[in-house]
Amino acid sequence: MQPRDTARVAKFSDDGFQKVNLFQSDDLFVDVYCFRPGQEQEPHVHAESEKVYHVLEGTATVLAGQREHNLTPGEIIHIPKGAPHGVKNETDGIVRTLVMMAPLPGGDGGSSPKHGGHHHEHVKAAERELAVITVSSSRDTEEDASGTRIIELLEADGQQVGSYEVIDDDDIQIETTVTRAAGGTDAVIVTGGTGITPDDVTVETIRPVFDKELDGFGEHLRRLSVDEIGSSVIMTRSTAGVIGGTPVFLLPGSENAVELAVSQIILPELDHLIDLATR
Secondary structure, eight states: OOOOOTTTTOOOOTTSOEEEEEEEOSSOEEEEEEEOTTOEEEEEEOTTOEEEEEEEESOEEEEETTEEEEEOTTOEEEEOTTOOEEEEOOSSSOEEEEEEEESOTTOTTTOSOGGGOOOOEEOOSSOOEEEEEEEOSSOOTTTOHHHHHHHHHHHHTTOEEEEEEEEOSOHHHHHHHHHHHHTTSSEEEEESOOSSSTTOOHHHHHGGGOSEEOHHHHHHHHHHHHHHHGGGGGGOOOEEEEETTEEEEEEOSSHHHHHHHIIIIIHHHHHHHHHHHTO
């Protein structure tokens, strides 16, 4: 229970608005959302949760239900359960908002996602189809806890898993499988082969195939992982990128890591990433 400075924790990125967690319990989270000009949090709903936006800096355009409000520093607005909401920065300056939500989505007495993660129930334009690929020379589909967990999280969020494969730590097989999947699905999630052992070749194989690399994905995942694994975080080389208009995520092979990445990063941003990558 230590005080936090909402100005010092601010983090901005050209890739999209940033969420910086200040406090979180099983029932409540408090974040700072940071927006550069033109960035937005797309409209979404939380059927069982209430939210509060409190503007700290700049002028935020906040959707609350069917109305938009231009809020300035010191102003605050409450979002009831089930009401569409989101934030836009339509100004030339930066915007920071304090955001509080309770209870967490998926809460209900211990059934919330592990690691204290909160995810958003975005209003989807269409059902998404994803491919899941596990890279491992020692597992098969019956022993693949990480791949299985990814599928569980996606399906619980209403996504469709169109294909699932377990392949060897072989660069040719990895490139062939990932690029084929990227050509036939909305997004691809790969787990395994992002460490530093000699047979960890997923990153080296796929990075040259990226049309654009999303450096912020790996940076954010490592930041979230510090509390759990400490300085060992330097040994994960997770990253993401776009191949032919399809987002591709390269995750570690551990079950805890994939749960963290999928629940706290991929699912909250999936629709937005897909929409931007296919424009």
